[in-house]
Amino acid sequence: MSFGQGGEPRWDPWTPGSQQPQWSEQSNDTPDWAALAEASEARNKRRRLWMIGGGALATLAVGAIVAVAVVSANGDAEASDNTSGGQPATADIPSASDEPAPSFAPTSAPPPLDPKDFIASAKKDTAPISAETLFPGTRLTAGGTVYQKGATASTTDCASAVQGSLDQVLATNDCTRVMRVTYSKDGVAVTVGVALFDTEAQATKVKQTADKKSIVTSLPGDGVPAFCRTAICRSTTNSYGRYAYFTIAGFTDGKDVTEQDTAVFAAGDNLEEFTFQRIRERGEAQASAAADQ
Structure with a gap:
């Protein structure tokens, strides 16, 4: 068996296509x-x-x-x-819904102070008061008209400052003081009278029971002659808080007032409105001072 070039290929049992050599019985070569x-x-x-x-x-x-x-x-x-x-990862971050919401104690602003409470009774209406403080200055402008200030007066003898049936009305409701002031303009004069009481109920009662004969006495002086002593004059009655206030308006020459005398009616209305404003401002000032404390 030759292993040289051109000889028979060697049989490899693991190589596909290789051929196993044929052993003949006659061969003398044994594997x-x-x-x-x-x-x-x-x-x-x-x-x-x-x-x-x-x-x-x-x-x-x-x-x-x-x-x-x-x-x-x-x-x-x-x-x-x-x-x-x-x-951290999303799973590690607590959600907003898991966190407790901040809680605050319920609060509310205190209600504003009512100015009328401070003029409804003598217990709270403690600021100093006089005819001069209630009606300051030497003149006032009301309704577009400038009025000159005349005499002022204040008394605890309430009956001495009024006439007609008003003295009895004031006494029945325990009047403590009457303050008066007079203003004038072009021959027309007006006296304002302010009566003080301990309670609002007393002042309201005066307003309800006063009649046409319940009149404040006019106050002359300081350039204003006597007026409305015998002549017909126009008068008003009102109240606010523990104050009852009255006006009497007429001519300084003594003539009677008629319904056609609009200047007299206007003067009385202007002074009545001015008195109401001054009383209300008194309550506002005391309420403001109390709120700042």
């Missing part, structure tokens, strides 16, 4: 069975080593894939952390 067994064992050993090596490579490849996947996952997590500014 070397021991050599063939050694060759087969060597090939089997190499095959096992290849399979072991291939398995190790596959294991390394899988490990590489896992490592890449882990690194990739870590990279994404880092990117996510950077994007969120290093904040």
Whole structure:
């Protein structure tokens, strides 16, 4: 059997297409069975080593894939952390609904002080008062007309400052003082009388029970002659808080007032409104002072 070039191909049982040599009964060459067994064992050993090596490579490849996947996952997590500014994961952040809402004790602003409360009774109406403080200055402008201020007066003898049936009305309701002031303009004069009581109810009662004969006595002086002593004059009666106030208006020359004498009616109305405003302002001033304390 030749192993040189051009000879018969060597049979390899692991190589496809190789041919097993034909052994003829007439051949004197006998196969070397021991050599063939050694060759087969060597090939089997190499095959096992290849399979072991291939398995190790596959294991390394899988490990590489896992490592890449882990690194990739870590990279994404880092990117996510950077994007969120290093904040913990959403599951770690308590939701707004889980946090208790802030609670505040119910509060309310105190109601504003009512100015009328301070002039409704002598207990709260404690600011100093006189004819001069209630009617300050030397003149006043009301209804577009400037009136000159005349004489003022104040007395605790209420009956001495009134006439007709008013003295009895004031006495019945325990009048404590009557203050008067006179204003004049172009021959028309008006005297305002303000009577004080301890309570609003007493002043209201005076207003309700006074009649046409319940008149404050006019106050002359300081350039104003006597008026409305015998002539017909126009009078009014009203009240606010613990104050009852009256007006009497007429001519300084002594003539009677008629319904056509609009200047007299206007003067009486202007002084009545001015008196109401002064009493109300007194309450507002005391309420403001109390609120600042």
